[in-house]
Amino acid sequence: MKRISFVVLSLCFMLVGRAQEKTTLDLSANSCCRFQVTYNDVKTICMEARSINQLHDLYNMDVCSYYNLTQYDTELKRKFFANSEDGKALLETMKNMKTSSEAKRHYYIFPFSANMGWDKAYNLKTKTFDFGYSIDETGFLPVNGYLNFPQFAIKCTPKVKQVVQKRQGTDRASYLTTIKIPMTESEALAIEEHIDNLALAVQFTIQGWGETKRKINLGGAVFITTACVKAVSPKMYIIDKNTNEIYFEL
Known part of the structure; x- marks a missing residue:
């Protein structure tokens, strides 16, 4: 009888331990494409493209731009090469x-430590976790009903709200953006306690x-053009950036 009780008790401890373990998000390179925000850029981790611009070329079937075939520098040359x-x-x-x-699954990863101190x-009043960051005008793509991130506009669940404040500098604008993610206080406490990770x-x-496009003057009018992605999202997570453990999902 004691042996049976011991076995049952052991099984209970094992089940409790497993229940407390967090599931992880599969972010392996062969199963997904990732776009990760750094302090001054969006890093692309994808087997099919090394940058957002190259992925744009892939989706538009632009052979010369995708393979950087700069010798075909006119429309006529590109046309003849395309037919070769x-x-x-x-x-x-x-x-x-x-x-x-x-x-593949695609993920936009924004480490909380990369938001430049915003x-x-x-927020105890709104019952939301508020995450603020600044987007330079060259990466801000305003689309009604979408959340703005650097170089991305993503249509997410309407439960997540967004507040945007435009800030005009001497030569360029930026957008102070805050997204408000609804969650309980206990969920938010676990996130705040591990926020840097x-x-x-x-x-x-x-x-x-x-x-x-942003206009600059270099002895004449020159435009800096930045490719941006329009997307729709089925799921949003908060994860450990080192282990990919999921702390929250919506």
């Missing part, structure tokens, strides 16, 4: 890579593309 055997072979390769990319704390992870599917 080499051009057709590369285009077919790109089609396969695009299919592979579209089959707010990241629970955590990140926002937004799963998304690419809907389309946009671009922003």
Whole structure:
């Protein structure tokens, strides 16, 4: 009888231990594409593209830009190359890579430590975790009904709200953006206690593309053009940026 009680008790402890373990998000390179915010850039971790611009070229089937074939520097040259055997072979390769990319899960990762010191704390009045960050005008793509992130506009659950304040500098504008994620106080406490190790992870599917332009003067009018992504999200997480353990999901 004692032996049976011991076995039952051991099983109970094992079940409790497993219940307390956090699940992890699979962010391996062969199963997903990641776009991670750093202090001054959005880093692309994707087998099909090394940057957002290259992914844009892939989705638009722009062979010369994707492979950086700068010798084809006019529309006529690019047209003739596209119709050549080499051009057709590369285009077919790109089609396969695009299919592979579209089959993967895509994540936008924003470490809380990369928000340059803006707010990241629970708001007792609104019952939301408020996460603030600044977006330069070259990466801000305003789309009604979407949340703005650097170089991304993502349509998320309407439960998450966004507040945007435009700040005009002497030569360029920026946008102080705060997203408000609803959660309980106990959920927020666990996040605040580990805030420096955590990140926002937004799963998304690419809907389309946009671009922003900023005019500068270099002996004449010159425009800096930045590719931006329009996407829709089924799920939002807060994860440990080192272990990928999930602390919260919505």
